[in-house]
Amino acid sequence: MIAPDWRLQALPGVGERSVQRLHRLNIYTLADLLLHLPIRYEDRTRLRRIADLSAGERALVEGAIAWSEVAQGRRRRLLCRISDGSGQLDLVFFNYPPKTAERLQRGLWLRCFGEVRAGYGSLQMVHPEYKRVKPGDTDRLSEALTPVYRSTDGLHQKKLRSLVDVALELFAQHGQDHLDGSMLPESGWPGLLEAFQQIHRPSPETDTQALLEGRHPAVQRVAYEELLAHHLTLRRYRLNLHAAATAPVLDGGEGLAGQLRDTLPFELTAAQLRVDSEVAADMAQPSPMLRLLQGDVGSGKTVIAALACARAIGSGYQAAVMAPTELLAEQHWRTLSSWLIPLEVELAWLSGSASTAQRRSAMQSLAAGRAGVAIGTHALFQEAVEFFRLGLVVIDEQHRFGVNQRLALKEKAGSVEPHQLSMTATPIPRTLAMTIYADLDVSLLDERPPGRGEVKTVAVSSARRDEVIERIRGALLEGRQAYWVCTLVEASEELDAQAAEETAEELARELDECTIGLIHGRMAAAEKERAMAQFAAGEIELLVATTVIEVGVDVANASLMIIDNAERLGLAQLHQLRGRVGRGSSASSCVLMYHGPLSAVSRQRLEVMRETTDGFVIAERDLQIRGPGEFLGSRQTGDLGLKVADLSRDKALLDTVQRVAGRLLTEQPDVVEALIERWIGEAQRYGQV
């Protein structure tokens, strides 16, 4: 602990209202205050001569009031001219309190801080901060640059500054630096207290740009400690979990899993066999499995999930399969039904489009233990779904669920902890995965099932749209199917849906001999399902879609994809979309159609897409081009709850974070506890991360 009482309420002058306001800024403890970094700095350490000022800068000046007057006009304003002997500056106040005009009388010596602007014939400051001082009294000038923080209504900069002051003071008195030089990635970094002082109270010579951009060693030092604390929290969580015998031992399902393998229409790949045995070994343990299955698009993750379900059911337990969208849940339901119903497994389908009666009957069959597998979207599982004996949870598309959802799920299983298998089609570079998913074991499906056609990718300008249309016509005439993906153009789903509708109409005119279908996020679940089913059955030849089809959609006969406005998408999303073709044996193509001149980043992305179809290579390149923010989606990085560290800016720190974390966990558990306590807080705060 840094201070005896670390809550905000314990601070002098902090009442319930201030606490509420601080919460709005995500500040819950004194540590959070220290991690609330300035967004800019102001220099109030030295007085400037008025003659030296120029418009646009913020400066501290002083001078005697030469005259002041109330100017009537469209808006009444108080004008007050000060002079320091070198020059003159006008102070302008609108809507000023009546007392101000009385107070600011000729002859008074004022010290002002504000932004200098060009006025009529002279420089001015509008609404400067000001105070009366004695001429020449420079003793009380600040010694450090003045930080400006992101704030909220009713919480003034002054108040925030004084709270940070108190936090710094308490840290200086009670705070301990737990990391010695050998645990830091670089020598010469400041200690923690010094780092906070340099950030919140920098000396006038400090390179503030480096501070604001996070390159400064002081910010790096804090970011490093924050990353370390997060990583330790996840690793400790995993260690504790492994030590606890709270999960059911699911080792009785080999028979059912074997039957499933025998009835599949294909042989498992070597990678699938390996991952299946990793999963089986975990499930046979009395500590809960927390495994992340990373498989590139089309690598065959669903069958791994099905085998895991079979193992749970064969051991007398139930499984839940959760998907991020209705569309995907529906697809899982179709696939798993076709594989498991022949083995006499009952499935409960918690569809959003099912009638209340159907839903109720599915829930009853789950509660009574008749249904072995429940399938639905994440939202549906949050409702009052009761299980008879839940032993396994499969979560598809890991990166769409934050850490909290991961943890909240456990509650469904009562006193036992279900085994958990997460699946993601977004390959995550190793260092990143190890840092942000340190609580999970990772399995890789790094092999595509045999017999898949190659996907050729081209980038074309929208000026060549006519050629693209002809290409679609050709493919459809050969009996193939195609996707036309409209990417996010408008800020709203509604406008996007509209744009997709218009595109579909346009294409219907241009390709009038073809059957064209439409699917977008604003359609009712049942309508979407119908469109998808028709496409899967070959009744629709060209499917115009928004990015709702990004994940999971699996139609082997579709061998051409046009991505319109491809320059707007990140690599991960492009890769996902492209993964919808090349799922059958015929050769496929993906046309990335771009509009207008390309930015350097877009050009690089399209090049990467042309060069490779390997998701892991793409992920690495994505990280190089843009960093993990875009790569994981801002939600995911946001969900990590990092305040200072930035995974893309600070990726060079991650190796040391892992190495030092390993050492601390084995050699200095007390330091581990202290770091977690200080930066992450107690177990319930972990839930908020």
Ligand SMILES: Nc1ncnc2c1ncn2[C@@H]1O[C@H](COP(=O)(O)OP(=O)(O)OP(=O)(O)O)[C@@H](O)[C@H]1O
């Ligand atoms: N070993 C295999 N041999 C042949 N086909 C396979 C094999 N494994 C899976 N498949 C088939 O490959 C297709 C893709 O599998 P699946 O939908 O599980 O992929 P995925 O990993 O979920 O991909 P995505 O993330 O892109 O949706 C399915 O039609 C599936 O039946």
